[in-house]
Amino acid sequence: MSPPYNGKSTDRLVITGLILTGWALILLLRLVDLQVFSHDELARMAERQQDKLVAVNAPRGAIFDRDGNYLAISSPSRFVVVDPRRIPNKEIAAALLAKILALDPQKLEADLEAAAKSRRHNGYLVIDPRVTPEKAKQLAELKLDWLEIRDGSLRNYPNGQLAAHVLGNVNAEGKGAAGIELKLDRELAGTPGWQRVRVDVNKDAYESEIVKEPRPGKNIGLTIDSAIQHIAEEALEKAVVQNHADHGSVVAINPKNGEILALANYPTYDPNERLHAGEQPHGREDLAVVAPYEPGSVFKVITLSAALETTRLKPWTIIPCAGGVLRLFGRTIHDAERHGDLSMADVLAKSSNVGAIRIGMEVGAKEMYEYVRRFGVGSRTGIELPAEASGMLRPLRKWQATSLASVSFGHEVSVTTVQLARIGSVIANGGYLIYPHLVQWMQAPGGPKEYKQLPAPVRVLKPETAATMRAMMQRVVMPGGTAAQLHLVGYSLAGKTGTAQIFDYAHHVYTHRYNASFMGFAPVNDPAILIVVSVSGTTGEAGFGAWAAGPAFQTIATAALRLLNVPRDVPEEVEALEQKELAEMAKRKGVQEARDVDDDALADLAPAPEASETTADAASAGDAGDVARVPDFTGKTVQDVMEEAAQSGVQVDLLGEGLARAQQPSPGSVLPAGGHVRVRFAR
Amino acid sequence: MATWASLVDRFVGVRALELDRVEPVAWPRTDAPKLRPLANEDVYFFVKRIDNSGVIRAADPAARRACSRSAVTGFLAAMLIIAGLLPAAYNTMSGFTLERLRQEQQALKQQEAVLNLEEAQLLSPARLEKLAVELKMVDPAPQQVQEISATAPNSEARNRMPEDLRR
Numbered sequence: 001m002s003p004p005y006n007g008k009s010t011d012r013l014v015i016t017g018l019i020l021t022g023w024a025l026i027l028l029l030r031l032v033d034l035q036v037f038s039h040d041e042l043a044r045m046a047e048r049q050q051d052k053l054v055a056v057n058a059p060r061g062a063i064f065d066r067d068g069n070y071l072a073i074s075s076p077s078r079f080v081v082v083d084p085r086r087i088p089n090k091e092i093a094a095a096l097l098a099k100i101l102a103l104d105p106q107k108l109e110a111d112l113e114a115a116a117k118s119r120r121h122n123g124y125l126v127i128d129p130r131v132t133p134e135k136a137k138q139l140a141e142l143k144l145d146w147l148e149i150r151d152g153s154l155r156n157y158p159n160g161q162l163a164a165h166v167l168g169n170v171n172a173e174g175k176g177a178a179g180i181e182l183k184l185d186r187e188l189a190g191t192p193g194w195q196r197v198r199v200d201v202n203k204d205a206y207e208s209e210i211v212k213e214p215r216p217g218k219n220i221g222l223t224i225d226s227a228i229q230h231i232a233e234e235a236l237e238k239a240v241v242q243n244h245a246d247h248g249s250v251v252a253i254n255p256k257n258g259e260i261l262a263l264a265n266y267p268t269y270d271p272n273e274r275l276h277a278g279e280q281p282h283g284r285e286d287l288a289v290v291a292p293y294e295p296g297s298v299f300k301v302i303t304l305s306a307a308l309e310t311t312r313l314k315p316w317t318i319i320p321c322a323g324g325v326l327r328l329f330g331r332t333i334h335d336a337e338r339h340g341d342l343s344m345a346d347v348l349a350k351s352s353n354v355g356a357i358r359i360g361m362e363v364g365a366k367e368m369y370e371y372v373r374r375f376g377v378g379s380r381t382g383i384e385l386p387a388e389a390s391g392m393l394r395p396l397r398k399w400q401a402t403s404l405a406s407v408s409f410g411h412e413v414s415v416t417t418v419q420l421a422r423i424g425s426v427i428a429n430g431g432y433l434i435y436p437h438l439v440q441w442m443q444a445p446g447g448p449k450e451y452k453q454l455p456a457p458v459r460v461l462k463p464e465t466a467a468t469m470r471a472m473m474q475r476v477v478m479p480g481g482t483a484a485q486l487h488l489v490g491y492s493l494a495g496k497t498g499t500a501q502i503f504d505y506a507h508h509v510y511t512h513r514y515n516a517s518f519m520g521f522a523p524v525n526d527p528a529i530l531i532v533v534s535v536s537g538t539t540g541e542a543g544f545g546a547w548a549a550g551p552a553f554q555t556i557a558t559a560a561l562r563l564l565n566v567p568r569d570v571p572e573e574v575e576a577l578e579q580k581e582l583a584e585m586a587k588r589k590g591v592q593e594a595r596d597v598d599d600d601a602l603a604d605l606a607p608a609p610e611a612s613e614t615t616a617d618a619a620s621a622g623d624a625g626d627v628a629r630v631p632d633f634t635g636k637t638v639q640d641v642m643e644e645a646a647q648s649g650v651q652v653d654l655l656g657e658g659l660a661r662a663q664q665p666s667p668g669s670v671l672p673a674g675g676h677v678r679v680r681f682a683r
Numbered sequence: 684m685a686t687w688a689s690l691v692d693r694f695v696g697v698r699a700l701e702l703d704r705v706e707p708v709a710w711p712r713t714d715a716p717k718l719r720p721l722a723n724e725d726v727y728f729f730v731k732r733i734d735n736s737g738v739i740r741a742a743d744p745a746a747r748r749a750c751s752r753s754a755v756t757g758f759l760a761a762m763l764i765i766a767g768l769l770p771a772a773y774n775t776m777s778g779f780t781l782e783r784l785r786q787e788q789q790a791l792k793q794q795e796a797v798l799n800l801e802e803a804q805l806l807s808p809a810r811l812e813k814l815a816v817e818l819k820m821v822d823p824a825p826q827q828v829q830e831i832s833a834t835a836p837n838s839e840a841r842n843r844m845p846e847d848l849r850r
Contacts, residue, residue: 059796070803076793158803197782206778208785230808489825562828577826670824 050198053211058190059153061217063167063180065226066259066440070158072167072181072271077154078136080128084116086146093146100138101128107276114277126172129154155181157271163229165286166222166263166385166438169271178284180220180438183386187442190217221441221449223259228252231559232262232531239535239552240266242634243516243661246537249288250552251421251436252560255428255521255530258436258454260383261560263288263418289383292391292414293515293536296500297351297482297545299410301427301469301519304348304356306363306371308465313362315345315472319355326354329401333357333409336499336544349475351482351497353409360408368404369396372413374433374460375423381436383418391415410500421532424496424519427469428527431461470494474524483546485664485678486554488522489577490568491561495520495553497545502536514538516548522557523569529560542661542682551662580672632667633660633679641679656681 034042063072080101087093094109108127115125129152131139136149155170168179176185193214198207232250240248252262267283275281285291307313324338335352347355360368372378378393392414394403406412415423418436425434434457441449461469473494477483482497498517501510516538521530533549533556542548568574631648633641641660645652653676663679665671804810 069806070799073796073800073803075796075800156800158800159807160809162808198778204779205782205786206775208782226808230812558825559822562823568830571830574825574828577824581826 050200052197052199054195054197056193056195056210056212056214057153058192058214058216060155060170060174060190061188061219063188064219064221065163065224065229066222066261067226068221069226071163071222071224071226072155072157074153074155077129077152078131078133079126079150079152079154080131080136080139081148081150082112082125082127083146084112084125087112087116090116096142097127097139097147100135101131103128104276107279110277129172159226160272161268161270162226162233163222163224163263164268164271165265165284165288166224167271168386169274172274179286179385180222183384184220184439188217188220191215216445218442218444220439221443222438223254223261223440224263224438225261225560225563227563228556228560229262229264232556233264233266233268235552235555236264236266236533236535237268239533239548243535243538243543243548245516245535245543245548247287248533248535248549248552249291249417250531250533250556251288251417252529252531252556253421253425253436255425255434255527258422258425258434259440260418260421260436260438261529262556263438286385286387288417288534289385289388290416292389292416292419293534294411294413294500294503295415295420295517296410296498296515297353297356298420298423298496298498298517298519299413299415300348300351300356300408301473301496302372302375302377302423303360303363303368303408304344304472305375305427305461305465305469306368307344307359308468309371309462310364310367311359311362313344313359315343315468317344318342319344319347319352319358321347321352321354321358324352324354326357328357328405331402331405333405345472345475346480348472348496349478349481351476356409357405360404363408365396365399365404368407369393369399372407375426376419376433377413377415377423381418381422383436384438388418389416391419410498417532417534420517420519420534421530424521424530424532426460427466427473428521428530429457429466430463431459431466432457433460470524470527473520477520482544483518483520483550486518486520486546486550488554488557488561490570490574491522491557491566492524492569493520493522493557494524497550499544512539514543514545514548516543516545518545518549518553520553520557522561523566525569528564528566529557531556531560540658540661540682541656542680547662547680551666577670581670630663630665630667630669630671630677633663633677634667636660638681645677651676653678654681655679658682 060074062070062074065071080097082093082097084090090109090112094105094112097103098105098108111125111127128135131149139147140149153174155174157164157167157169164179166179168181168183169177170181171177174189176182176188181188191214194211196209196211197205199205232252236248236250239245248266250262250264251260253260265283265285265287269283275284313319318341320341321335321339323340324335326333333353335354337350339346339350339352339355342350342352342355344355344359346352347359363371372393378391380388380390382388394412399407403412422434422436425436426432435454437452437454439452441451443449471494473496474492475481476495476497477486477493483495486493486495496519498515498519500515500517502513502515503509504511515534515536517532517534519530519532521527531553533552535543535548535552538544538548631644631650633644633652636644637659638654638657641652641654650671655678658681660679661682663677665675665677671677
């Protein structure tokens, strides 16, 4: 009987098995060789081929206003970047690029020349930070070896010029160059990270690992109110242009906590536009912070505050003003208007320099210096803007014989507009020196808001002194005061005018050009806002503080009080206006009782029978149906103003000579019966 | 052993020429020289038909068991290897998906920034004022701004106008 299986097939199986085993062994040996002996070298090769080290951008933090609206935001963009040192002919290159990118060829050529010579650019100059895909394609087709299109992040200021000096701008490398962008650059910028990415043969990533964690920039919330800021900028521009002044600044602040609601300068600039080579940075200086000036009569609030606290002077104490002329140590000091004896309150209301000097002398140099220091003059406010000036206050030991007199009415000292706002805040908030600030909170992405912690305010004046000063400042805007034409309907108002002659350092003389300012707050007993308007380079009587800076203050304050929903403290004024308007509407439509006016009756064009009795009255009142509105006299001669006033039936009071520079009430407003329009002229 | 000669001989040899029916001639003994026959000259190919239909494989349970064990072992080994490699494969595939989602997230963040910028530009105060001027809107006069006091007497909160006041 044959065996169960053939010995030969077993042999074949064994042979096959040996062959397979040998093959497997060879494979195993190869694997060992690859994964053990050649591991390091192959791993290095794989790493070179597959591993990419990629930078992880840390987006720059955004800047918000107090209502959460964006003031500055970074967004992705494509940049046109050139290496200026490799450009063979910059004139041709500039012409070519300018044509495609719609740029100014001369400015571009100047930029290329400057960058080629500068070490700072190091072969990298951004020509256009916002190139469109179509233009990028056109440039790519040129195949220029010194030109590159890169993806990056661009800083945008969506509101254009709004709060330009507060925000500042960034340079071509994306670093802060001015304003908040510079002062808080470290917080805003963040730190980029690194990521190791493994890619396949198609360059698709399949694994990534953070090597260095990126730290995104913090978002920052400012105290700025965009609406108030916009109104302040418009009003300031109008004041500077109409008065043919050099420049101006406005600071609007909450006097209780130091939050700055608006900070504006004119001239201004658009932070989205970068400075080209050779261009002067005109309009880019933050004058409200970096440019101190002699404040003039506004400073008298410190003199009188010191007098109330250190002397026995009271608001009703009579101060001899020597007819408005005072000779002191060889100097002759004049008042704008000649006054006899004035009460201390009237010294402030009528802004008598002689009276202020008398009061200052009662205080004495030591106490005066002490109070001026207490009000923060000569020290920085700590506002979050770069290059803040501390102003100028000479040490007491360097005061000369006339220094006390000069300081008493606001000369021989210099302050910035922000410092002036802080000075006014002391009186407005009941005697505390607050810290003006712009930053409300900072927030790391994904983290909580960190609200700014400020030092506790320091008491500078007694509460009763501050209250007395507020009452005296209220008289400035009342009949007889230097700013009697200023008025906020529905609100009480207090303030102080300032008209300081500008000193010519080249010739060491005071010129006839002024720093005109007005510092005011409303409502008087619980101020919600304090505004300082300063216009530099005004001339003539129309260039005085109340006329040059006052109208801008009135415009800003009226709008700001409405926007901040501040309750009216003089509601009867508004009620009176409302009743007057209803009565005029009733007369116009021939309805006798404004209270019983029905909407349907108002819409009915045919007059009611009882209304016919009133038509005679309406006719005798003038043009039936027309309300007396104040014409615009600005820029007209005296004769033209008189003719127009006669035609429109408006009574005018004319002050000064030349062309009409300012008027009160403002053009277009309703003129109550028997009301007069005051028009001030100047050459 | 098959040779060329034997192959040729197949066609022209004794059988081909039917010379095999010829009685082999006894070669007369001569003294003439003659060649030695070549090796395997007399080998012929032929087909031997073997009928193995009756042959059946002998049952070998031991071999079958060995074979089955080999197959199962091989299968299990393959499964183990696949099971070991599968997580890595899924890991890689998930990695692709994850990286693609990260890139999408980055693109969406950039898109969000662009939209935020656009929204901020549309809401800028200067633009709104320009639109207001075009629409002939004016700032309200003080008497046109009514303050609504929250503490006014005889006041109550409502969601709808009462029937008697509705027109």
